[in-house]
Amino acid sequence: MAKPILVANWKNHPSSLKEAKTLLAKISKSSRLYKKLHFFVAPPTTYFETVSSRPKSLLNLASQNVFVDLKGSHTGEIGLDILKSFGVRAVIVGHSERRALGETSKDVSLKVKTVLKSGITPIVCIGELTKDLDGGHFEFLRDEIRESLDGIKRSDVSKLVLAYEPVWAIGKSATDSISQDDLVQTVIFIKKVLTDLFGRILAEKVPILYGGSTEPANAETLFSNTGIRGFLVGHASLDAEDLKKIASAML
Ligand code: PGA
Numbered sequence: 091m092a093k094p095i096l097v098a099n100w101k102n103h104p105s106s107l108k109e110a111k112t113l114l115a116k117i118s119k120s121s122r123l124y125k126k127l128h129f130f131v132a133p134p135t136t137y138f139e140t141v142s143s144r145p146k147s148l149l150n151l152a153s154q155n156v157f158v159d160l161k162g163s164h165t166g167e168i169g170l171d172i173l174k175s176f177g178v179r180a181v182i183v184g185h186s187e188r189r190a191l192g193e194t195s196k197d198v199s200l201k202v203k204t205v206l207k208s209g210i211t212p213i214v215c216i217g218e219l220t221k222d223l224d225g226g227h228f229e230f231l232r233d234e235i236r237e238s239l240d241g242i243k244r245s246d247v248s249k250l251v252l253a254y255e256p257v258w259a260i261g262k263s264a265t266d267s268i269s270q271d272d273l274v275q276t277v278i279f280i281k282k283v284l285t286d287l288f289g290r291i292l293a294e295k296v297p298i299l300y301g302g303s304t305e306p307a308n309a310e311t312l313f314s315n316t317g318i319r320g321f322l323v324g325h326a327s328l329d330a331e332d333l334k335k336i337a338s339a340m341l
Contacts, residue, residue, distance in 0.1 A: 097323065099154065132182055156201055174208060183215065206243075217231075232279075235283045239287065284296055
């Protein structure tokens with residue numbers, strides 16, 4: 091059985107390098123636990139050096155975004171060569187908070203292809219905007235997956251990670267998150283879409299993560315028998331104790 095995957099998406103937090111160092115020091119105290127996982131921390135880029143100085147056996151550095159072009163001059167952007175030089179091993183692509191700023195699924199597919207060329211793992215985010223108990227979100231998800239993975243070579247499919255993050259569940263609390271039953275159904279649906287695109291054998295190789303108010307209170311329920319391989323955790327990853335409890339729930 092492959093190790094579960096845990097991605098701590100710090101977004102634009104903590105608000106100082108000092109606090110980031112304190113958080114890392116607390117996380118490092120549970121290194122025996124995190125070694126049992128594929129554990130990634132995606133900090134603001136200004137904290138890359140600090141996070142990457144931690145042993146690879148504890149954590150791997152991830153980026154929250156990448157610029158789409160490999161060459162040229164692009165003020166304010168960060169390209170793959172810089173990410174690589176810090177030892178970045180995975181890049182979150184198409185997070186809903188970036189899509190809300192105008193990133194389209196077409197942009198996402200271009201970024202995914204760029205990332206794949208470099209040997210870094212793209213963690214491709216998808217998720218419907220509003221809760222739909224009648225299943226209307228399935229069509230939305232199908233289109234978003236197809237467009238976000240458009241043009242990916244079959245030989246690259248096994249290098250992808252997909253993160254299902256229903257936007258309505260992000261940044262809330264465990265009680266507002268998705269139910270276990272709904273997650274099971276949606277994961278089955280995502281697997282079906284991947285199978286239609288790439289065939290069953292390749293589709294099975296794509297780990298599916300869940301993100302959206304994962305907290306200690308719901309981590310075990312959402313991880314057990316739902317078909318996911320791990321979590322992309324936002325706010326709870328800024329609390330070392332909560333993150334530790336989520337990590338433990340996956341083992
Ligand atoms: P959340 O964020 O855990 O705070 O809901 C998840 C995410 O946006 O990746």
